Amino acid sequence: MDAYIVGGYRSAIGKAPRGSLRFTRPDDIAAAVIKRLLKDFPQIEKSEIDDIVVGNAFPEAESGMNMGRFLSLMTMESVDVPGSTVNRFCSSGIETIAIASSKITAGIADIIIAGGAESMSMINIGGWRLIPNPKIAKTNPNWFLNMGLTSEMVSREYKLSRQQLDEFAANSYQKAFNALDNGYFKEQIAPITIRENYYEDGKMKTKESIFDTDECPRRGTTLEGLAKLKPAFSLDGSSTPGNSSQMSDGAGFVLIVSEKTLKRYNLTPIARLVDYQVAGVDPYKMGVGPMKAIPKVLKHAGMNLNDIDLIELNEAFASQSLAVAQGLGINPDVLNVNGGAIALGHPLGATGGKLTVQLLAELKRRNKKYGMVTMCIGTGQGAAGIYEML
């Protein structure tokens, strides 16, 4: 018994905290993506959907109240479909896909919508009320090290120069511009209608617009320009706003079904999740997480790195991306071929869903078989999932 991905969409990714989606709540972004996804499957009876599972890294405030359940209420026109919210920080959006696939494979569900959603415009990293355990913070303060500093720790350990990081970043930008200019992302994006009420000249006014294009990559970004930026996290550090992932807002979801459902509705499978593994590393250098997760998932699936045609390695920071790519000997030609989070943005809990949608579309475009989505995770973890095109 297997679980099949039959469709997937993502939102265009907005800049945070001042981008196009800054006033669009994460549940609204997610609902728009799910509605677009369901539109392709009019034959599926909504009440037969078993669950909506949403990944989110800071499930509080606008993302609180078990967003998954609200997404079902908002999109299903029925109270029948349940919903849940899953958190494994930056891998939340693929964790949900793994959970959904496992449930279906185990025979306890047939149709699940899984992915992730995040608004970094509305909820900052760490959440609104960060209260570390004082006992642990005293004995192991570096378990709470902020993400930027973990990036510096990776640069220090792997002796990565500022120049190397900036070159990696510039390359990510180049690939992203190329993808955008060629319209590679167009079909995978669910357009979102943004309605904004704003105050001007003593009155409330309203404007409406459609958001359907990734807005993070800043045109005119050059290696020279990147080299001028000041370190953002450490006085003498090398990670800058230019070679780190961009804060952003967005969502990405896939529809996963059982073989039974596939046949019943005569659906065409796109891909399946072959394997998914998470591994733990030192929290203070959480960026190296994939270095442990990738070999783990390959071994478990009985595959080699060479078998993988395309890899989406979330570019939390140029430092950790480089450390992972060099450490594992990843072929640059298969790595983040359309640019990564440094150029396109990293909406934390949404990223796993977003990268999955992006990867499957690119595998299809290139007519390739195996792809991988992998990322580092705050407090020291790495996740990696392998997809097979069908």
Add this chain to the structure above:
Amino acid sequence: MIRRIKKVAVLGSGVMGSGIACHFANIGLEVLLIDIVPRELSENEKAKNLTLQSKAVRNRIVNDSLAAALASKPSPIYSQAFAKRITTGNFDDDLAKIKESDWVIEVVIERLDIKQQVFEKVDKFRKLGSLITSNTSGISIEKMLENRSYDFQKHFCGTHFFNPPRYLQLFEIIPSSKTQPEVIEFLMDFSSRYLGKTPVIAKDTPAFIANRVGTFSIMHLLNNVDKYDLTISEIDKLTGPIIGRAKSATFRTADVVGLDTLVHVSDYIYQQTNDEAKEDFKIPTYLQKMLDNKWLGSKTKQGFFKRIDVDGEKKFLTIDFKTLEYKEDTRPKFSIFEKTKGIDDIRLRMPIFLNDKGKVGDFFRDSFYSLFQFASNRIPEITPDIYKVDDALNAGFGWKLGPFQSWDSVGVAQTVEAMNNANYKAAPWIYEMLAAGITTFYKVENGLKYCYDIESKSYKEIPGQAGRLSLEVLRKTNVLWENTDTSIFDLGDGVINVEFHTKMNTIGQGVLQGLNKAIDMAEADYKAVIISNEGDHFSAGANVGMIYMLAVEQEWEDLNLAVQWFQKTTMRMRYSSIPVIAAPHNMALGGGCEICMHSDKVIAHAETYMGLVEFGVGLIPGGGGTKEFALRLGDSLSTGDIRTNAFLNRYLSIGQAKVSSSAYEAFDLGYLRKGIDEVVVSRAHQLAYAKKAALQMVEKGYTQPAPRNDIKVLGLEVMGMVYAGSDGFKTGNYMSEHDGMIAEKLGSVMAGGDISQTLTEVSEQYLLDLERKAFMELCMQRKTLERINSLITKGKILRN
């Protein structure tokens, strides 16, 4: 009808115009700032497809100037939020809006024809009866009036701000023959009380008062520099703080101002005047050559000084007037400083300098004798009043002693004779004055200041003293008690004032004794206590020298008692039966800030730079400041607040040793309390206002506050963040290990210790004990002592 100023229009947004606009915004007014429409589109505007009709383009010049001003340091605005009070516009589209303005100030380019064109338009739009003034620094006010309406002429005069308008005190008011007296009276009061300036009425003579006399002083020196056999560095040493002038002294100031500006003013005076000093305003050949070479000072990177970097270290070279080459000066050394060492009063130093037998004496004699000659001969030409010349130089050039005040300090009679022998000639009225038996220009009698008046040939009370209080004037008659570090003054009406007079007004045993004594006295026989002084700074903080000494000798018992006494004193300020008011100005740091924070009310001068900066010397505030931050945090919380963030804001004020850039910013940083503490813009009115505020509290019925046992602390809820945060700062190399230790102790005291239940109510004494314990523990750290030692011996903050 009482004249009210609600809206002000400033025409011209250059450095002065923007600065003036900001200062009006500082005092709460709505400001319209206008400049010309650009003739061409910039590249950027072209790229954005804008046209010359776009608003963004039409207001580009004014918007760019204002933005540059707001970003400049020192800031022209008390708080960036105040900039919202300024609206920008352009001459073509928005000039009609001046019909809403109560005061229109012209600050356009210094050309009579252009000013006249602007005034012609202003005349069309302005509201009848509104004020219209020009900020010219020298152009004839009378000529600007030609062809203007009668109402315009009646309400027009010159109002000359000095750059930067927020910081320089002088405000010259230049009436024309047509200006209504009411306008002048109004401006005198408004500029002083509202704008915090020192108004000086000047006649419509070239460059008015301050620039005429100040420029003379510089130009006489520049024209005679080859006579003195002194280097540039030596002259700057002799003309700086040791004679009560700015640290940048003569040449450095000229470089900062710009040699072109200096030459422009000097040349103008040379063209426009014809008196005994005319030749002194001539531009010396070397200076003209420097100008030709575009060596204009700081803005062209070289003038009298040139900065070079040698192996990453900056060095200043000075110019050789003969060869016009830059060379390195030796560090100036003068034996005469042996004689003036320990004499803090400049007035007592002056005679020593002028009586010196060597080249230093020669230099001072020429400088001051020529100044005395020039200044006395300008009375009554530029003003009939002697004190106005001194006021102008005090406030406009930052001279602690103006020409006549300097002259008083060296003895008028003796000097006149010496001047005569050396071929300098005092004005005839000086001889008349001396012949009448009057030997000083100033005197103080019955708490009032008098100045010699040449017309009546007698002393006249200096006007404008009503409604003000000055400790200096009261010193002879109203001191009730004193010790080496403080004096207690009787301000009348039952209010007494404690004045500190230690070096930088630091706080040690003597100051604590003075504070306790004043409260004792007031509780027994008076109504209220004010803490204020007229030193350069309110207080630079606790005397760390004493802490260092006790710590090095490991006199822990004594140190603990000393800290405890400080705490007891600040607590006494709050828990006494009389109101205690602090009236700080300029720096109020560390212990000085803690004293303000424990007063019943603070009446702060707008230019008050407050901060708990103990972190820099490896300590936390130990005079109740840390406790007070915990108390204010607890009091500020309401249900549902994100307490950790509220904690963090206050924690970082101390943790990053934040100093406010104005009294207004001190509210944001938590040093002043909204609704209780107040800001006064006029330093001259501050003490009188503080006294009124004190009496008002008495009138209302002041009672001693009950002790606090209900201070809500956050305990363990925030400690995780304190530990994790300090580790992050250390990892990012923003903090040293030692900083981390101080940060954790600070957090622990502010959290009220490791208490399990958040919002537990604790007593003030409990927090004071925690604070003192942490303070003592830090004093026992070698690295803290290294920091204190660095501050004492090098005046530098050590990061170790």
